[in-house]
Each structure stands twice: as structure tokens, then as C-alpha cells.
Amino acid sequence: MPAGLHITDLEAAINHWRARAPAGAGAALAPEVAALAEVYGRMVHGQLKECAHADLPVPALAAWLAWYATTPDTPCIAICSTSQGDAVCKGCGRTDQEVQHWPALHPLDKRAVWRRITLQGTAWRFNRYAERAAGAPAGAVTDS
Template sequence: MAGIHITDIEAAINYWRERKPSPDGVTLAPELRALAEVYALMVYHRQDEAAERGFPAAAYAAWQAWYQTQPDTPCIAICSTSQGDAECKGCGRRFDEVQRWPEFSPAQKRQVWRRITQRGEAWRFNRYAERAREAASAPASPPQD
């Protein structure tokens, strides 16, 4: 089962801190409290991932709200897997990840995003970085059935 990485929880916390700042420097919004509890337990237990299944409902909802602000796919419309490459030169995903992307859970997608971002070798991070920026700023299209 996929896990939600601590850096994604940190990003979600920062998202909510900006969206719902503390009125007095002490009080936290419910979304922040929920995420902070998960974060604190992860730090205490020295874990860098929390299982997506079993994630506390309020924390998962807060994380999902942040997740929805992120680009869904790393695709930049240059897919070398369609030409037989095992890993796409454009986005960095492996062939099976490109094929199965629609059925991946949010945590699975974020795991792939983390790996390709850390490697930073795909064209989306260098040669065609401007395409990635344009795609990220474009409004999300509704899911197609």
C-alpha cells in the first residue's frame, strides 16, 4: 500500500497555514491540527511515510485539499514510452506508471512525483521546464469518463 511522505504532509501544513493563519499565534485551524498530529507521530516514530489506508479522516481530507492544488500528472506531452522507452524522457515515469496512472491512488501518484523530482533528469525538469510551468498554471480540466 502506498504511503504519504512526510514532505507532502509538510507541504499540506504550509498550505493550510497560509490559507487559515492562526488568529492569535497559538490556535490552529482544524485542518492544521489534524495534519500536525500525524506529522508529530511520524517524527516521534522516525517514519518518513504514513500509510494512505488508515490515515485519520480529518488529516486525509486536509491533505487531499492540498493534493488537489498540485498538478495531477507530470506529463509534458512528449511521451517516449510510446516509442518503446522503458522510462519516459519527457516526464520520467516508467512505462507501467504511464499506463496505469489513472488507476493510481493519490499517494501512489505522489510517490512517483517524489521519485522523478528527486532524480530531476526528465525533460520536464530541464529542457522543457517551461512546458511544465505552463501546465501547472493552466486550470485543471474535468475528469473524462
């Protein structure tokens, strides 16, 4: 069973859809925003940080997956220390198992990994190689 939907990802998806489909006449929400807002409201009311995958209505999951498709899929920065025997990649922060099975992971599981490595902030992608991960121009040099 995939991980749950974290409220920060739900907020990002809502903001994505609000930018793509602003409220219409009479402040009518786009269907994607309405579907996600329903889940968001329940989570806020229940003071939940995560919504179980099974509790996501089909329209909300579809809207979230469409947003997810616009985000970077992998945290890889092409410096993989798991291939050298490390249990956790110094480049991206994923475990050896996460690197190996990444293509088969459900998008909710991938986002859970992204959340964890972002909060940890210890992988090279978040420090001295952050520019490379962000697509800095070739030859850009930084002090780190």
C-alpha cells in the same frame, strides 16, 4: 494498498493550510492544520519519513487530499517517449505502466511517483523542457 504519506508532502499540506487558514485567536489551529500536525508530530517523534495509508486518521487524509487537489496532477509535458517503446518516458520520467495507469492511481501513489522522478531529476521536464512544464510563454527559447 496506496503508498504511504511522505513527510515532505505532509509539510507542504500543512503550509498550504496555514496560509489559507492562519491560526486564530489564542493560536487556535484550523482543523485541517491540527489534523495534519498530529500525524506530523507522530512522524517526527518516531523519526519516520513516511506514514502508512492505513495509519492516517480520516480528518488528516481529507485535509491532505484537499491540498493534493491544488497540485499539478500529472508530470506529463506532452513529449511521451513510452508511445515510441521506451520503458521510461524521457519527457516525464514515469514508467510505461505508470503512464498507462495514471488515471487509476491513488493520489498517494501519484505523489510517490512525483517524489521519485523529482529526486532523479533526469526527465526532460527537469532540464531542457522545464520551462515548458512550468507553463513558459509560447516561443520562449532557452539554451540547453
